Amino acid sequence: MGILELTRRSLVGTLGAFAAGPRVLFAGGAAHARDHLLDAQWLATAGVEGGFAPVVLSPDFAATPVGAGAQRLHWVEPSPDGRTAVAVARRPGTTAVLFDRRAGSVLATFEPGEGRVFSGHGRFIDGGRRFLAVEIGREDGAGVVTRRVVEAGFAIEAEWASSGIGPHDMLPAGDALIVANGGIEPHTPEALGAEIAGSGIARLDPSSGAVRSVAALSEDLASLSLRHLTSGADGFTVVAAQDLLADGIARPLLHAVEGEGLRAFDAPDEAWRSLRTYVGSVALDASGAYVAAASPRGNRVALWRRDGRYIGSLPLVDGCGLAPTREAGQFLATSGLGETVLIGTHGEDVGVIARRAGGPRYDNHAVLVA
Known part of the structure; x- marks a missing residue:
């Protein structure tokens, strides 16, 4: 059955108030515990009444917020333990929230190192025993990766x-x-008048942090800020960019990380321009054969084959969150207008399989849970 046929289907107080202090687990949790377990298939963050919260999405796209706080949350990282997840505040946020994605309760919060803020992203490693967080110095913007022990309250x-x-x-x-x-x-404000982002992709030793290589873009792409990453089971990695310049030049906003270099994806100039210099999220599908990129500024979601060949795009107003489903060629997309959309491709075209409106104001990201 083709994608065009599938599109005719429908599918039926402050984060500080969460906790007494950094790296202190709640006794029993501070958020309202539910009398039933949530059926979590995806996780996201969103603006909700009372602030911002992690959100649990069920297979039918029903959304359940977990707690609420004042800091805008960005990425959600599910733990391999099958129960918990961490939502990290975006720059200049200073809080990360550990929550039970099944019970729908907040368990703890923790903070960045002294003098730093979170950038919005973090990852579990070592089977969920440790957590890596990306942090930025308040004064100089220098980057730090912290490795934290989960059982020690996420202590660095x-x-x-x-x-x-x-x-x-x-x-x-x-x-x-x-x-x-x-x-x-x-x-x-720092970007005003700037033409060179000074971005790059660093490859670090995962145990010691030693630098193995740093890849930079060519001079004609120096205005691109390299921001979001996605990776497949085989290590294939794609980075999405945002452009400092709005000069009408069509610069590639997706690049494959290959060894110590970067390879630009292909698309017609008008396709790059339709993204309006900004990709806010990127994801690989379950098969690793397709890459999706979302632009809330361009109000579009675009798809590519793994080798960088452009497939097509479709409109999604203020759409940014992207996650794979468990099916090849499919992606979940979320929007700041509260819409969830199931997008599919067979490699030749892009179509909508299902959609649901009436959800919260979704933020930049969504993630599939195991």
């Missing part, structure tokens, strides 16, 4: 330089830890 046991300024995302891929150092962040 080691930290390494990210080998760049303004790091945003980070993930283990293959035998390396990949860090996207974004440099100057677009659409900030």
